[in-house]
Amino acid sequence: MAGELAPDPPAKDSETACGDCLARTWLIARLAGSIEIARHQRRRLREILALPNEKLIAGLGGVHATQISDQLERLDFDDLREATDRAGLEAICRHDAAYPARLADLVDAPAVLFVAGGAQRLVAMAGGSLEHGPRAVAVVGTRRASPDGLEVATSLGRGLAAAGVTVVSGMALGVDSAAHGGAVVAGGRTIAVLAGGADVPYPPTKARLYQRIVSDGCVVAELPPGFVARRWCFPARNRIIAALAHTTLVVEAARRSGSLITAEIASDLGRDVGAVPGPVTAWRSAGTNALLRDGATVIRHASDALDLAVGIGCHEPLSQHLPPRLRELLVEVSDGRDTLAALTSAPSEVHATLAGLTELELLGHLRRVAGGRYVVIPP
Amino acid sequence: MLARVSTFTIDGLEPRHVTVEIDVRLGLPAFTIVGLADRAVRESRDRVHAAILNSGFEFPQKRVTVNMAPAWLRKTGPGFDLAIACAILAVGGHVPAEALERYAVFGELGLGGEIRACRGALAVAEGAACAGIAGLIVPRERALEAALVDGLDVVGASSLRQVTEILRGEEVAPAPEPQAAVVPAPARQPDLVDVRGHANVIETLTIAAAGGHNLLMSGPPGVGKTMLARRLPSILPPLSKTEALEVTRIHSIAGVHRGLGLVGERPFRAPHHLISASALVGGGSVPAPGEASLAHHGVLFLDELSEFPRPALEALRQPLEDGRVAIVRGQRTAIFPTRFMLVGATNPCPCGHAPAPRCRCNENDLARHARRLSGPLLDRIDLVVHVQRPSAEHLAQPPATRSEAVRERVLAARRRQVHRFDGTAALCNAHMDAQLLRRHVDLDEDADIPLVDVYRRGELSARGRDRTLRVARTIADLAGEQRVLREHVVAALGYRHEAADVVGAAA
Numbered sequence: 021m022a023g024e025l026a027p028d029p030p031a032k033d034s035e036t037a038c039g040d041c042l043a044r045t046w047l048i049a050r051l052a053g054s055i056e057i058a059r060h061q062r063r064r065l066r067e068i069l070a071l072p073n074e075k076l077i078a079g080l081g082g083v084h085a086t087q088i089s090d091q092l093e094r095l096d097f098d099d100l101r102e103a104t105d106r107a108g109l110e111a112i113c114r115h116d117a118a119y120p121a122r123l124a125d126l127v128d129a130p131a132v133l134f135v136a137g138g139a140q141r142l143v144a145m146a147g148g149s150l151e152h153g154p155r156a157v158a159v160v161g162t163r164r165a166s167p168d169g170l171e172v173a174t175s176l177g178r179g180l181a182a183a184g185v186t187v188v189s190g191m192a193l194g195v196d197s198a199a200h201g202g203a204v205v206a207g208g209r210t211i212a213v214l215a216g217g218a219d220v221p222y223p224p225t226k227a228r229l230y231q232r233i234v235s236d237g238c239v240v241a242e243l244p245p246g247f248v249a250r251r252w253c254f255p256a257r258n259r260i261i262a263a264l265a266h267t268t269l270v271v272e273a274a275r276r277s278g279s280l281i282t283a284e285i286a287s288d289l290g291r292d293v294g295a296v297p298g299p300v301t302a303w304r305s306a307g308t309n310a311l312l313r314d315g316a317t318v319i320r321h322a323s324d325a326l327d328l329a330v331g332i333g334c335h336e337p338l339s340q341h342l343p344p345r346l347r348e349l350l351v352e353v354s355d356g357r358d359t360l361a362a363l364t365s366a367p368s369e370v371h372a373t374l375a376g377l378t379e380l381e382l383l384g385h386l387r388r389v390a391g392g393r394y395v396v397i398p399p
Numbered sequence: 400m401l402a403r404v405s406t407f408t409i410d411g412l413e414p415r416h417v418t419v420e421i422d423v424r425l426g427l428p429a430f431t432i433v434g435l436a437d438r439a440v441r442e443s444r445d446r447v448h449a450a451i452l453n454s455g456f457e458f459p460q461k462r463v464t465v466n467m468a469p470a471w472l473r474k475t476g477p478g479f480d481l482a483i484a485c486a487i488l489a490v491g492g493h494v495p496a497e498a499l500e501r502y503a504v505f506g507e508l509g510l511g512g513e514i515r516a517c518r519g520a521l522a523v524a525e526g527a528a529c530a531g532i533a534g535l536i537v538p539r540e541r542a543l544e545a546a547l548v549d550g551l552d553v554v555g556a557s558s559l560r561q562v563t564e565i566l567r568g569e570e571v572a573p574a575p576e577p578q579a580a581v582v583p584a585p586a587r588q589p590d591l592v593d594v595r596g597h598a599n600v601i602e603t604l605t606i607a608a609a610g611g612h613n614l615l616m617s618g619p620p621g622v623g624k625t626m627l628a629r630r631l632p633s634i635l636p637p638l639s640k641t642e643a644l645e646v647t648r649i650h651s652i653a654g655v656h657r658g659l660g661l662v663g664e665r666p667f668r669a670p671h672h673l674i675s676a677s678a679l680v681g682g683g684s685v686p687a688p689g690e691a692s693l694a695h696h697g698v699l700f701l702d703e704l705s706e707f708p709r710p711a712l713e714a715l716r717q718p719l720e721d722g723r724v725a726i727v728r729g730q731r732t733a734i735f736p737t738r739f740m741l742v743g744a745t746n747p748c749p750c751g752h753a754p755a756p757r758c759r760c761n762e763n764d765l766a767r768h769a770r771r772l773s774g775p776l777l778d779r780i781d782l783v784v785h786v787q788r789p790s791a792e793h794l795a796q797p798p799a800t801r802s803e804a805v806r807e808r809v810l811a812a813r814r815r816q817v818h819r820f821d822g823t824a825a826l827c828n829a830h831m832d833a834q835l836l837r838r839h840v841d842l843d844e845d846a847d848i849p850l851v852d853v854y855r856r857g858e859l860s861a862r863g864r865d866r867t868l869r870v871a872r873t874i875a876d877l878a879g880e881q882r883v884l885r886e887h888v889v890a891a892l893g894y895r896h897e898a899a900d901v902v903g904a905a906a
Binding site for chain 1: 602856
């Protein structure tokens with residue numbers, strides 16, 4: 021699946037994860053249960069994930085330590101590569117050119133990223149370093165979002181993706197999937213970072229969203245295909261979300277929300293953090309309001325987010341990133357052909373044109389006014 | 400001496416069996432009619448008297464009492480003349496009484512004995528067939544219409560003398576020519592081939608025709624709203640046999656049926672905006688169908704919609720919602736079917752030029768105009784299309800399409816709906832209620848994203864959402880899709896409207 025969708029299939033051969041990195045991934049997956057227990061013993065997850073292989077086995081392997089070392093020695097990487105191919109994924113390790121350099125800021129950077137949707141696409145959306153690579157913004161928040169929160173998340177996703185900024189999130193219920201949904205509508209420039217295997221839509225109710233993200237964007241994961249996420253995997257994937265993005269935006273978060281962890285990591289990495297303000301009495305906004313008090317930037321809409329992520333006045337007009345069909349339509353409307361009648365000369369074109377006008381309206385480029393006219397909203 | 404003749408009266412749209420009884424006995428010469436007869440029936444005394452004498456028969460110089468049973472039913476119209484005359488002739492021995500048991504008679508008499516056409520022959524024939532009467536004598540002009548009913552021996556007669564001959568069995572009655580199921584529209588209808596530009600209106604008319612949606616056209620004066628609306632019948636599917644019979648019955652009763660047999664074209668009614676509420680939906684002390692019923696299975700075109708009196712527009716609510724209207728008058732209730740497509744045309748503001756700078760209306764004018772259109776009526780209109788002055792380039796182009804081509808698409812879309820609504824009250828997408836919407840509007844998984852989006856932003860009412868879904872269903876049908884895809888929903892959203900969109904109020 022991913023092989024067909026990848027923009028440049030021959031590149032795939034050169035982008036195969038090396039054995040060491042695959043071994044590391046196997047080890048973390050093997051020790052997943054022990055990591056879970058270690059967390060209960062109040063050991064810090066980030067520190068565990070930063071340990072080298074030997075210490076990891078010694079620290080968490082317990083009675084199985086020797087056995088695990090043996091297995092690691094004799095690991096058959098071809099099996100793992102085959103499983104990756106079968107799942108339609110591509111594996112890229114930190115020695116590959118396709119591996120996003122910005123992840124290197126993490127002390128516990130994942131050894132391998134498993135990508136659905138194509139490694140080249142990942143490069144196009146979040147590859148390279150922070151300074152030179154494509155812009156990316158993480159939009160995260162509570163799973164139990166309010167309708168308003170969902171709406172804000174959707175419009176942020178849409179506005180950012182429409183402006184050519186990659187929307188990174190975790191595909192969780194609530195804010196995360198709303199942000200992905202918005203980005204998907206605006207062309208699909210979005211990356212979902214999953215806690216389990218990148219080939220398994222999680223949560224399962226978002227299977228359709230998963231399909232749409234894979235078809236235009238990417239789904240990535242640190243753990244091997246088919247891996248079923250444990251509790252610790254969720255905060256672990258948050259570090260990848262934060263590191264992939266220039267800016268992390270929190271839409272709604274309660275006082276002890278996982279998205280605050282993402283914001284904290286982002287802040288530790290020296291990245292910008294923004295938050296959408298909410299009523300001071302709303303539990304869903306307690307976390308975001310606290311972030312704002314601590315100095316996060318106020319985000320009201322996509323334009324604020326773009327000011328933060330790309331720079332004030334630096335971002336191009338949003339329309340630059342529209343699909344060509346919509347862009348042409350927008351130009352025609354601004355040239356004065358501002359009614360459906362003026363834009364169409366055959367009945368067979370009417371539906372497509374009307375649909376295009378409505379899409380532009382939904383994306384906030386046009387507004388319908390009296391008499392069936394459309395006016396362009398200045399960016 | 401006593402004689403009985405069967406005839407029928409029309410109560411609303413229903414034929415009612417009436418037995419005309421006549422009693423002739425010695426006494427001072429007199430001629431009385433009893434049995435809740437209206438003026439036209441009471442006047443039939445004089446017509447019957449003269450017609451009998453002028454046909455060369457004798458009028459009994461006795462006391463003649465005519466009773467029309469059932470006595471509680473109000474009898475209206477001149478259709479009893481022939482029955483009364485036949486009864487008198489039966490008493491006088493000019494007509495065999497046994498023959499009158501086989502035939503029902505229906506017709507108005509002239510003083511010279513000729514039989515004049517009267518309204519409702521089809522309904523009368525249906526009533527006769529229902530009542531199990533073998534034959535029916537009707538005015539010759541109406542014989543073809545009455546003969547549409549199966550299992551009834553229909554005879555057309557032109558004079559009273561001829562009726563007596565028929566009843567005596569002397570003349571072999573000329574059978575009315577059998578009628579083809581549906582007569583193809585004979586005259587050339589206005590065709591879309593005459594239209595230049597207006598591609599968006601043509602497409603909207605196509606959707607309206609394909610889904611039976613009500614439509615409002617808004618635009619400045621003289622851009623072609625009326626011209627376009629008149630071309631709607633040319634793209635509607637042909638009447639089915641059942642529909643044609645219903646239309647013929649109503650038109651015959653209302654006296655607007657000009658043809659001979661079945662009505663072949665979908666009705667297109669365009670009443671003037673000075674119409675009263677009862678003329679629009681039906682009414683009168685004797686309930687008669689209004690324009691809404693005359694447009695049954697066809698198009699009701701209200702030009703200058705905002706100029707219609709408010710009560711008339713309000714009265715359209717029930718007919719639009721239920722597809723029928725109940726007229727209640729004292730002890731009687733008449734139910735008229737009103738399954739029409741409403742097509743309205745309006746100026747965007749009282750002067751017609753909003754939002755152009757040359758519009759001279761002030762805010763109050765605009766607000767009043769919006770109030771006229773808003774509310775319950777606009778709620779029942781699925782599609783709003785803005786008609787603009789075609790550009791010079793568009794005028795120079797060849798016609799975009801022909802009615803025949805559009806009709807093909809409409810027919811294909813309708814075929815899907817016939818299958819879909821088999822066994823339900825709905826006939827087309829426009830008739831879908833909330834329950835049918837849930838069952839039949841199968842949204843593709845991402846198709847509701849734009850809908851939810853617009854709804855959340857408060858730019859769409861719950862009713863507007865249903866309208867959008869109905870229109871999206873029709874657009875999908877026109878595209879030949881089983882499921883409603885995102886593109887269909889997005890296009891349908893382009894047709895969404897609130898009152899402010901229609902008029903020039905908000906700029």
